[in-house]
Amino acid sequence: MKEVPDYRKGNGIRHKLSDILMIGLLTLICNGNDYAAMRVFGEVHEKKLREHLELPRGIPSQDTFERVFARNDPKKLEEVLRTWLIELHGKFTDQVHVSVDGKALPQTRTFGKAAHVVSAFASELGLLLGQCKTAEKSNEIKAIPELLEMFCQKGMVITIDAMGTQKAVAKKIVELEGDYILAVKRNQCDLLFQIHVNMEANVFTQSKKELEAKGQYFCTVEESHGRIETRECYFSNNIENIGCKEKWAGLSGMAIIYSTREISGKKPSTSRRVFITSLKASNAAEILQLQRSHWAIENNLHWMLDVLFREDDCRARTLNSAENLNSFRKLSLQLMKRESSFNASMKSKRLRCAWDFDYALLVIASF
Numbered sequence: 001m002k003e004v005p006d007y008r009k010g011n012g013i014r015h016k017l018s019d020i021l022m023i024g025l026l027t028l029i030c031n032g033n034d035y036a037a038m039r040v041f042g043e044v045h046e047k048k049l050r051e052h053l054e055l056p057r058g059i060p061s062q063d064t065f066e067r068v069f070a071r072n073d074p075k076k077l078e079e080v081l082r083t084w085l086i087e088l089h090g091k092f093t094d095q096v097h098v099s100v101d102g103k104a105l106p107q108t109r110t111f112g113k114a115a116h117v118v119s120a121f122a123s124e125l126g127l128l129l130g131q132c133k134t135a136e137k138s139n140e141i142k143a144i145p146e147l148l149e150m151f152c153q154k155g156m157v158i159t160i161d162a163m164g165t166q167k168a169v170a171k172k173i174v175e176l177e178g179d180y181i182l183a184v185k186r187n188q189c190d191l192l193f194q195i196h197v198n199m200e201a202n203v204f205t206q207s208k209k210e211l212e213a214k215g216q217y218f219c220t221v222e223e224s225h226g227r228i229e230t231r232e233c234y235f236s237n238n239i240e241n242i243g244c245k246e247k248w249a250g251l252s253g254m255a256i257i258y259s260t261r262e263i264s265g266k267k268p269s270t271s272r273r274v275f276i277t278s279l280k281a282s283n284a285a286e287i288l289q290l291q292r293s294h295w296a297i298e299n300n301l302h303w304m305l306d307v308l309f310r311e312d313d314c315r316a317r318t319l320n321s322a323e324n325l326n327s328f329r330k331l332s333l334q335l336m337k338r339e340s341s342f343n344a345s346m347k348s349k350r351l352r353c354a355w356d357f358d359y360a361l362l363v364i365a366s367f
Contacts, residue, residue, distance in 0.1 A: 001025075003080050007071055014057040020068050022053055023060070028332040029363055031354035033310055035065040048357055069316070074323040078131055081331055082150065085127055097290055098122050098129060099297035100147065100160045102140045105311070105322045117326050118143045120151055120158075123296030126337050128330045133323045140164065145172045152176040157279065159294040162187055165276075167247055174250040174278060181290055184274040191244055195254045195274055198241045203234050215283030228262040231292075235284035250278035255287045305329055308346050339366035 001018040008017070027041040042049065042059035049055060060068075102118040118140050120129040130150035132143045144164045152158065154177035160169065162185040173180045184192050203216060211217035211234065219232045237253040239245050255275045262268045277287065305311040309329045316325055336349045339362060344352070353360040 003084075005073065005076050007073060015060045015064060016054055016056065017068065017072075019053045019055055020060055020065060023049065024065060024069065025328055025332065026360055026364070028309065028328055029335065029350065029353050030357075030360050031350045033314065034316070035062045035069070038062070038065045045357055052361075066316075066318070066321070069324045070319040070321045072320060072324055074133065074320045074327065077324055078327050079150075081327060082128070082130055085331075085334070086129070094155065096122055096156045097124060097293055098151070098156050098158050099294045100144060100158060100164060101294075101297045101302070102134070102163070103302045103305070105314075105326065115322060116140060117323065118147055119297065119301065119330070120147055121297040121301050123293055123300055126300075126334055128301070128334060131323075131327065131330070141166055141169075144169050148172050148176060148178075152178045154178065157181065157290060159290060161294075167249070170251070170278070171249040179250070179278045181275050181277045181279070181287065181294075184276055191242075191248075191276070192274060194242050194244065195256070195276070198238065198254065199234060199236060199256055201241070202238050203236050211284075215285070218284035218288050220288065226264055230260045230262075231288060232258045232260075233284040233288035233291075234258075235282070235287055237280075237282070248276065251276055252280045253277045253282060255284065257288060257291060301330070301333070304333055304346060308333070308350065335363050335366050339363045 001021045004017060004021060006017040023042045024038050027038040030041060032038060032041050039059065039062045046055070046059055098120050100118065100120050102116045105115050105117060116134045117131050118134060119131045121127070122129055130147050132147040134140055134143045140163050144160065144166075145168055148158070148169070149172075152173060156178040157180070158173050158178055159181045160183070162183040165182040165184055165188055170180055170182065184195065186192065203211065208217050208219075216235050217233070218235075219230065222229045233255055235253060235255045239251055239253065242251070242254075245251050253276070255277065257273045257275070258270060259273070260268055260270045273291075275287065275291065279286070305326075309332070311326070311329060314322070314325065316322055333346070336346055336353075339349065341362070342349060342352060342359070349363070353363060
């Protein structure tokens with residue numbers, strides 16, 4: 001935290017920035033959600049905190065916490081946290097799957113528009129590799145290339161939903177030596193039509209057995225809670241008939257995934273999703289696995305922020321408050337997931353942190 005640049009100048013600084021940030025982080029880990037909780041947490045644990053922090057003028061006030069989180073540069077904070085986490089994890093040597101997706105911060109809504117934070121999450125590693133705030137969902141298109149500059153490197157496979165399926169995004173990923181799997185919907189009508197025509201002519205004319213032998217077909221069936229889900233992936237690396245292929249940097253294949261859900265007593269429902277990829281030595285099994293992993297950013301990150309930290313109810317919206325608190329919530333979540341000595345849910349871990357300060361310190365040191 002001492003590496004985070006201090007925006008404050010002059011002789012009137014009463015509290016060290018690193019002390020303020022550490023108390024804020026510990027409060028979030030210890031089941032607190034707002035600035036008032038940060039002040040109370042600091043006062044209750046002041047004696048213990050003095051063993052680790054300087055606290056030259058005692059515990060900061062609620063207004064001080066609010067002012068610092070509102071005015072601190074979120075990009076500088078996020079850069080320091082990201083660099084620290086990646087350094088602790090070590091150099092990426094294998095293929096790393098990174099999901100990119102945006103999440104709205106409802107309580108930041110002004111004039112009917114809520115701010116969005118676009119995140120890059122390596123689910124298998126449990127690492128947040130970067131994030132970028134946008135004024136609204138449509139601005140994610142401009143934010144994604146900026147976000148990719150922060151982390152994308154050789155060996156990474158980037159998956160993005162249809163909002164990020166843009167020629168500039170594909171070009172940026174290829175320039176940074178990564179690969180992509182991008183969802184195609186009606187926002188790319190011409191590409192979508194050509195993929196369907198190509199698959200009908202070159203893939204669907206063959207039997208599933210023939211396709212499976214060539215790695216062009218893969219199927220999974222899962223049964224749980226009275227529900228059966230069948231997922232079928234058809235893959236082709238024949239892009240000769242895709243007229244706009246030159247416009248999509250690195251394009252080497254396409255896939256269609258059919259998902260059928262059967263629930264007892266109800267009519268089965270089927271959905272269809274279309275994708276393009278730059279992976280050259282890929283197959284249907286890999287595409288299906290990577291695409292399913294993409295939703296880990298929803299289940300293991302966004303959903304946890306809402307349920308565990310009640311992010312959607314947070315009304316902090318002044319200046320950079322929402323973005324800085326979002327960074328700290330994500331860091332708290334990563335730290336708790338890394339701590340393995342106490343085998344329990346994230347909710348139980350957070351409660352134990354609140355009741356056992358020594359365990360909270362153990363979570364901080366979990367890397």
